[in-house]
Amino acid sequence: MQQVKAVVALAKGEPVTLTTINVPDPGPGEALVKVQSCGVCHTDLHYRQGGINDEFPFLLGHEAAGIVEQVGPDVTDLAPGDFVVLNWRAVCGSCRACHRGEPWYCFATHNATQKMTLAEGDRAGTELTPALGIGAFAEKTLVAAGQCTKVDPSARAAAVGLLGCGVMAGLGAALNTGAVRRGSTVAVIGCGGVGAAAIAGAVLAGASTVVAVDVDDAKLEGARAMGATHLVNSRDTDPVEEIRRLCPPADATGHEGGADVVIDAVGRPETWKQAFYARDLAGTLVLVGVPTPDMKVPDIPLIDVFGRGGALKSSWYGDCLPSRDFPMLVDLYQQGRLDLDAFVSEEIALGDVEAAFEKMETPGQGVLRSVVTL
Template sequence: MQQVQAVIARSKGAPVSIETINVPDPGPGEAVVKVQACGVCHTDLHYREGGINDDFPFLLGHEAAGVVESVGPDVTGLEPGDFVVLNWRAVCGSCRACLRGEPWYCFSTHNATQKMTLEDGTELSPALGIGAFAEKTLVAAGQCTKVDPSARAAAVGLLGCGVMAGLGAAINTGNVTRGKSVAVIGCGGVGMAAIAGSALAGASRIIAVDVDDRKLEKARAMGASAVVNSKETDPVAAIQELTGGFGADVVIEAVGRPETWKQAFYARDLAGTVVLVGVPTPDMKVPDIPLIDVFGRGGSLKSSWYGDCLPSRDFPMLVDLYLQGRLDLDAFVSEEIGLGDVEAAFEKMHHGDVLRSVVLFESGS
């Protein structure tokens, strides 16, 4: 067992604290990873606010990259010294989705069996089964995806959650390909990644929609060919006008609200696709849409789970594209901060001042 410093959320809405935690030696199928960098994601804030569940205290952080320090018995294909991006959906290989050749839908993903604890032995709930606002963390070996070690940890660690969710929503779930028109509603980190993914896939027109002109300006830099401030303009009408009166082939909703999902529904072309990647709260309901409109417009209404990614397939490919200069992951890193700056990063997030604040640890880059 080792003791390290980590960011803990002890109770709903309370400021986070830096505390000493116990990290067990890895057991069968587990690995200890020395964290180099970890992004501050909205999901971490949701945990702190009690929006996920009430299994306090939480060990926050999950968008991370680092180096494997040790592995437990029976671990194959992973060894100390490997540079990895952590993922929160370690596939099982044996559930009905995996057996039918669709492991990105794995219905039995798993985490480390042992628990990290506070000094007094109180068990911690790691965010998304990772808990990477810590100098070291214990994860399932399947949560470690090896990538090119020359990559910058602060950038590629973001593939662990939000950036992969957005890229995958466009490329995997939305099947954006050459010549398709795309609209992205909501230009936070996930929406920006959906724009970048659409550009990478060769979309003919990419329309960014948000209520913040600062975000829309960043969206242009990410590859948007047109922007719409939905506080000033009806986004459905604007998207239709920008697509010859038809609507976009793919509309990606990256907000997670009924009203913006309804906008996405009507902003797509006939036989078009809506992708919901924004995360709603449990109280939100599907908006009142006539069933004849659902039938008459055809197409697909999809949800995107983690960008429908397969980490072992997608992470190395995207890191290679980053190293080739074809995918600008550095653009998502708004600032690099220390472990004690997480609470301030949450405040900046509220004000829309950052895409991602990234905590750097010793040896991070």
């Protein structure tokens, strides 16, 4: 057992607390990781606000990279000293999805069995719920060994750790779920961290047109830096009409046009409806923004669903397989072909997480990711 400093959400809506927690030594199938960096993701704010579930207190943080310090007695594919990016898809290998060769849809992913606990105050000994099974706003964290993906140890931790959630979700929404190809036309609605990554993924795949849509001019300028070819502020312009204008049909049939792939990185009924109608005929809609439980699919005539054809998809973690995708993307980063550094807006200390949440909720900040570095 070790005691380390960590950021905890003790109750719904309350500011986070920097406190001391107990981290058990790793048991079977587990690994203890010394955290080097962890991005501040909107999902962490959702946890703090009670928007995920009510299993407080939460040990926040999940976009992390670090060094394996100890492993459990049966762990053979990790060793102390390995540089890893943490993931929340430690595939089981035995569910139906894994058996049919689609482990990125695994529904029995592993987390550490032992619980980390509060170490001080009148709630000492209370079990913590780690965000997405990771809990990496901490000097050290305990995870399932399968949550550790080894990557090039010379890579910058603050950059590659972001593959642990938001950046991978956006890249994968374009590359995996949306299957963007060379010459595709793509629109991305919402240009925060996930949307910016979706733009980068579309560019990496060779899209000919990439339309970025947001209500924040600072985010739109960030999207331009990621490779967007056109910017649309939807406060001023109807995004559906503008996407159709910028991605016209390639033939003379006279239909209204639209993008081959439209990615909704916001996750609200109104943006999903915009994405639905901004597609070209037989186009693909990818929902990667996370809605809240109270949101409903907007009222769309069923004949439009039938008549427009194509595919309506949800992207879970960018439909990634960490063991396949993380090393490849880190290699592209090391080669200068994928600018993960561009997502790191600032590096902060553990005690600055609450301030990072405030920036996240303030328009015009231009912050893609605040990254805690230890």
